[in-house]
Amino acid sequence: MTTQPRRYHITTFGCQMNKADSERMAGILEEMGFEWSEDPHEANLVLFNTCSIRDNAEHKVYSYLGRLARRKHDEPDLTLVMAGCVAQQEGESLLRRVPELDLVMGPQHANRLKDLLQQVFDGNQVVATEAVYIMEDITKPRRDSSVTSWVNVIYGCNERCTYCVVPGVRGVEQSRTPEAIRAEMEELGRQGYKEVTLLGQNIDAYGRDLPGTTPEGRNLHTLTDLLYFVHDVPGIERIRFATSHPRYFTERLIKACAELPKVCEHFHIPFQSGDNEVLKRMSRGYTHEKYRRIIDKIREYMPDASISADAIVGFPGETEAQFENTLKLVADIGFDLVNTAAYSPRPNTPAALWDEQLSEEIKQDRLQQLNHLINVTASERSHRYLGRVEEILVEEQNQKYANQVMGRTRGNRLTFFDGDINELRGKVVKVKITEIRAFSLTGEAVEVREVVSV
Ligand code: SAH
Ligand code: SF4
Ligand code: F3S
Secondary structure: OOOOOOEEEEEEOOOHHHHHHHHHHHHHHHHOOOEEOOOHHHOOEEEEEEOOOOHHHHHHHHHHHHHHHHHHHHOOOOEEEEEHHHHHHHOOHHHHHOOOOOEEEOHHHHHHHHHHHHHHHOOOOEEEOOOOOOOOOOOOOOOOOOOEEEEEOEEOOOOOOOOOOHHHHHOOOEEOOHHHHHHHHHHHHHOOOOEEEEEOOOHHHOOOOOOOEOOOOOEOOOHHHHHHHHOOOOOOOEEEEEOOOOOOOOHHHHHHHHHOOOEOOEEEOOOEOOOHHHHHHOOOOOOHHHHHHHHHHHHHHOOOOEEEEEEEEOOOOOOHHHHHHHHHHHHHHOOOEEEEEEOOOOOOOHHHHOOOOOOHHHHHHHHHHHHHHHHHHHHHHHHOOOOOEEEEEEEEEOOOOOOEEEEEOOOOOEEEEEOOHHHHOOOEEEEEEEEEOOOEEEEEEEEEEOOOOO
16 A cells, blocks of 8 residues: 655745735645645645635636646545635535536635544535634644745624625634733744734724723624734744734824834725715725825834825726825825735625626726836835834745845835855844835845844
């Protein structure tokens, strides 16, 4: 009998949440005795962790899956798993489309992968998409980086933005307890990780589903309280969080970020549109004036803070004048980075059914205009770094030049400089910035700081 190890491959699409889920699922597979295979063709188990935020993200999956389904005809022992947001959205109907699938599982079931696979190995075709209470995962995730890591703090989303599939596929908000979050961070600190990004689709909602209020009636467990609770975890040098929602963003949070030395001065706050009428039809619950006030407040406390965001162009009915309000907001704020997208009608979302859908041509034209402007403002923002000495946490080798390493400023700007990755990985290096580009910097090392655990 051969005792060849079983091998697995995971392909991940979508956001940081999906990446974090993939790392947890990889941890479960390794605990089950599977070994990682870089080449999906050599794997006995292939898992797609899918994204359905836009139509093109969803379509990519089907073309990959088609190829693997054909392979299964020659290798009946190949196990095919479809996880993530497309799996949740399509459920059972995926089996009709791709009958070769062994397991279809929604994101809420990521921690149950072992049980679900057991049912598959017992000879069943399994669909796990019902809403569940997400159990704490006791498996050690297999993390891609040995320096930076994600920690989920709240799953799901209770908002109802009219364009968005997330509430439908990720379910209602479920916060992890502060103790569980701190315990995971302490373990990361012990393992030598230096940076943690706390994750939630609407991270400002953290804790509103947890019991307990202060004597004044304020919820005990807010994101701000969580930051105070975890900021002194030994070994962790930097703390980030994403994604912020302008509707719930508070001055208390800004104050905490300014006060807590490990919390980085970088805010990812999507605005989606710079026009109040469009924002209303998106059901975002704020105005562009409110958004501007938040940014002003952040800059009042932290003048050098980096601001990034997401924006959508070509929302149904968006007029030329309304689009120009988005351009105006981008020009006025001066973002460090904006992720942009042309509106994509999604299943089970209200805006997809509205009459005033714009043509692909208009959407692409607006996307180009906006991207062009963002390039200009990001380049302007990069200028402030020229000649400055920045603290860079080194993560990896530069993929392009092996004699260089790659890290980030506290404000999240990618930075490259000459150095040996084996010596510098995980170290904080003072780097003098000598070259700037719109979204990255190059510099020279001035001083390497040994990280002292607090
Ligand atoms: N929770 C975050 C972001 C969630 S999805 C927030 O509230 O901002 C990530 C980004 O994808 C969104 O910020 C939005 O810009 C984009 N997006 C979501 N649905 C989309 C759609 N139907 N078409 C185009 N872009 C979309
Ligand atoms: Fe989607 Fe809105 Fe929730 Fe963000 S806040 S995940 S855009 S529904
Ligand atoms: Fe995509 Fe699901 Fe994230 S739809 S963006 S992977 S929450």
